[in-house]
Amino acid sequence: MIYKKRTMPNELKGLLSLDKRLPNNHIKKPEVKKNLLICQAGYNGELELDAHINEFKPNYRHAILHDLYLQQDGAYFQIDSLLITPSSITIIEVKNYKDKTVIKANPTQFIRVFQNGDRKPMRNPYTEIDLKIHLLKSWLGTRGIQIPIDGLLTFTHTNELAIKHPSPEIKTIFTYEAPAHFRSLPVNEHILDGHAIHNLANTMIEHHKDYNPFPLADRYDINPSDILPGVICSNCDRPGMKWGREKWNCPSCGHTSKTEHHQTVQDWFMLIKPKMTNSDFRYFTQLNNRNVARGLLAKSGLQLIGERKAAHYVLMKEGKSPTPVE
Template identity: 80%
Template sequence: MIYKKRTLPSELKALISLDKRLPNNHDKKHNVKKNLLICQASYNGKLEFDEHINEFRPDYPHAILHDLYLQQDGAYFQIDSLVITPSSITIVEVKNHIDKTVIKANPTQFIRVFQNGERKAMRNPYIEIDRKIHLLKNWLGKRGIQIPIDGILTFAHTNELAIEHPSPEMKTMFTYEVPVHFRSLPVNEQILDGHAIYNLANALLEHHKEYNTFPIANLYGINPADIRPGVICPICDRLGMQWGREKWNCLSCGHTGKTEHRQTVEDWFMLVQPKMTNREFRYFTQLNNRNVARGLLAKSGLQLIGERKAAHYILMKEGKSPTPVE
């Protein structure tokens, strides 16, 4: 059962919005675009993994959770995918490299070999997986759960993978091999029954906390004044929708709608700052009427804090659904 589906990462959503709103001649545009492509490629690789793991449908109780953020011992750690069976838990790390990857031993080194022959050392994923195993063991131990935890490293692209000395502790494979790997795992000891797996999956969901670095303009050293305001048309992707006759109107393609400002509000929180006043809403949507702005803000799923001059809006915290899905 899949208890947590993968959704578009917060960083990727923010980079998409920032790329749209940052002028092409901005000195940070190249860096934003570069990181956007890297983040998009990483997400695509994880989606490919998700397609393959869907083939894993054993007849025993199990749980699969994608993209978990947990905190333990004062540290945050992210798990690409977690597979819980009655006798073990597996942390899956997914990489999406289109270049050749060489894995050396003694000491362990990961080297990316680009098509032009350039070689570049990359961070050792085994170390990161070991860190996550350690933190997850402590997280479970504080809840009285003792169960073996393994880790596997997967590559989404079927590019050339040269492993000089395979690691006996950490399995490395392509994502299409993952279903076969999990089907081959023996379930010798039932440490967790179906009820315990259900409770554990829901406890993980309850403690999952989406990690973000908002507002992202600060992260890139971008002056908020450089971020272009305006409502973006969801059809033609152009800035400059105008409010008139109780709806937003795109002068470029003719699209109209009543809720197009909501993405603009989300962009503000992701890019600029974690609160918004009526005046800031009017500036960022390029809307002149204060009363219209108040009405639109009231229907935007925001929480109003304070009164009069101190009034501002913040995002409401979203609840999590504990229901497993097929």
């Protein structure tokens, strides 16, 4: 049973917005584009794994959680997917590389070989998985749970995979092989019964904390004034919607909407700063009327803090987690 579904990562949401609002000639544009493509590829790979995992339907109680962030020993660690069975837990790491991947030993190295023959060393995913296994064991130990934890490294693309020294502890497969691998897992000793699996999955969800990389202007050292303001039309993706007759109107395609500013507000919090004043709202939406701005802000699902000149708005759920172990 899937207890936690995967949603689009906050970083990807932010990069999509930043890419739209950063001028093409901006010095940070190539870096933003590059990270956007990497983040999008990673998310697509995880979605493909999810589709294959849906084929896994055992006759015993189990739990699957996607995109889990937990904290242990002062560190946040991210798990692409997690499988809990009565006998064990499997941490699944997903890699979405289109190029040939070579895994060598002594020391263990992961090397991407591009079509032009260039070679690029990568971070060792086995080490990443080992660390997550260690942190998860510690997290479970504080809750009195002792159960074997395995790691599984999956590759989305069925490109050439040259494994010259497979890890004896961490199996490496393609994502389409995941259901067969899960079916092959021995379920002998029932360390966790159905009730315990259910409670553990819910406890993990309660302790999950979404990774918050915002505001991206700070992260990429971008002057907020370089980020283009304006309400972007959801129909034609062009900025410059105007407020009139109690709705937003797109001069480019004619699309109208009463709530088009909601995404603009989200863009502000993702890109600029964690609070917004009436003046900020009017600048970022290019709206002149202070009273109209107050009314729209009141219907934007934000929390009002302070009064008069000190008044500002924040997101209902605010918080920033440390950078996770990825």
